[in-house]
Amino acid sequence: MPHLLSSIREDVTHVMEHDPAAKSRLEVFLCYSGLHAVWFYRMNHWLWNHRVFLLARMLSQAARFLTGIEIHPGAKIGRRLFIDHGLGVVIGETAIVGDDVTLYQGVTLGGTGKEHGKRHPTLEDGVVVGSGAKILGNITVGKNCRIGAGSVVLRNVPENSTVVGVPGHIIFREGKRVVITDPKQINDPLSEALASVVTEVNNLRERVQQLEGSEAKGQPLSESLQRIMEDVDYQI
Numbered sequence: 001m002p003h004l005l006s007s008i009r010e011d012v013t014h015v016m017e018h019d020p021a022a023k024s025r026l027e028v029f030l031c032y033s034g035l036h037a038v039w040f041y042r043m044n045h046w047l048w049n050h051r052v053f054l055l056a057r058m059l060s061q062a063a064r065f066l067t068g069i070e071i072h073p074g075a076k077i078g079r080r081l082f083i084d085h086g087l088g089v090v091i092g093e094t095a096i097v098g099d100d101v102t103l104y105q106g107v108t109l110g111g112t113g114k115e116h117g118k119r120h121p122t123l124e125d126g127v128v129v130g131s132g133a134k135i136l137g138n139i140t141v142g143k144n145c146r147i148g149a150g151s152v153v154l155r156n157v158p159e160n161s162t163v164v165g166v167p168g169h170i171i172f173r174e175g176k177r178v179v180i181t182d183p184k185q186i187n188d189p190l191s192e193a194l195a196s197v198v199t200e201v202n203n204l205r206e207r208v209q210q211l212e213g214s215e216a217k218g219q220p221l222s223e224s225l226q227r228i229m230e231d232v233d234y235q236i
């Protein structure tokens with residue numbers, strides 16, 4: 001709480017440095033709801049830590065009404081959190097957010113509904129979460145990760161990775177492209193079904209080759225199907 005003023009100064013400077021749309025410090029101070037929500041949170045978190053739970057919760061609801069951003073006062077948030085645009089962002093009670101994190105509108109740091117105690121995610125320093133992404137459960141998103149817009153992340157993410165998709169899977173790690181050829185790696189409920197279809201196609205192809213003799217041999221599959229089948233063949 002005593003540091004609120006210095007935190008406000010630091011947040012405004014951070015936005016001036018990182019948002020090309022920001023024209024002046026006064027504009028940032030007056031017009032960025034994401035910052036207003038964080039400043040409300042700092043006050044509410046102070047109350048929460050001093051066990052003034054109800055007032056902290058009531059003020060966080062007032063902040064939600066004013067900014068469209070819901071940050072539970074029990075969450076632990078580091079320095080220079082930038083919530084850009086902001087509407088619809090939800091940060092749960094046991095979420096931990098490191099320094100220099102950016103969240104776009106519609107991001108949820110939520111629970112899966114199955115866990116107790118620490119049930120919301122931990123975002124390490126420098127993480128950027130794209131609009132509409134959902135990060136659910138007591139998982140950790142490592143330093144400097146980027147989470148694609150619209151992703152649903154349900155598993156730990158190692159640092160310096162980029163994740164996209166539903167469920168989220170890594171497409172870049174330490175600057176290198178990660179190519180997924182085995183559907184099981186995506187951990188989608190349909191992965192098993194896709195893998196068994198690929199296996200079945202493989203079996204049928206072999207059977208056709210046996211029945212038609214050498215004529216069918218050597219007929220090319222499409223390049224992508226060939227790659228998937230080769231990969232799944234030895235993974236299953």
Ligand SMILES: CC(C)(COP(=O)(O)OP(=O)(O)OC[C@H]1O[C@@H](n2cnc3c(N)ncnc32)[C@H](O)[C@@H]1OP(=O)(O)O)[C@@H](O)C(=O)NCCC(=O)NCCS
Pocket residue numbers: 085104129130131146147148149150151162163164165171
């Ligand atoms: C995930 C993200 C950071 C990746 O950016 P990048 O490193 O430049 O990666 P690319 O754009 O080269 O995309 C790499 C691959 O991932 C796919 N991809 C990118 N973002 C995706 C997303 N959100 N969901 C699903 N797939 C995505 C691309 O189609 C591409 O696939 P391909 O190689 O098979 O063609 C970026 O796409 C993103 O979602 N940023 C969030 C921005 C945001 O929310 N802005 C809100 C402003 S209001």
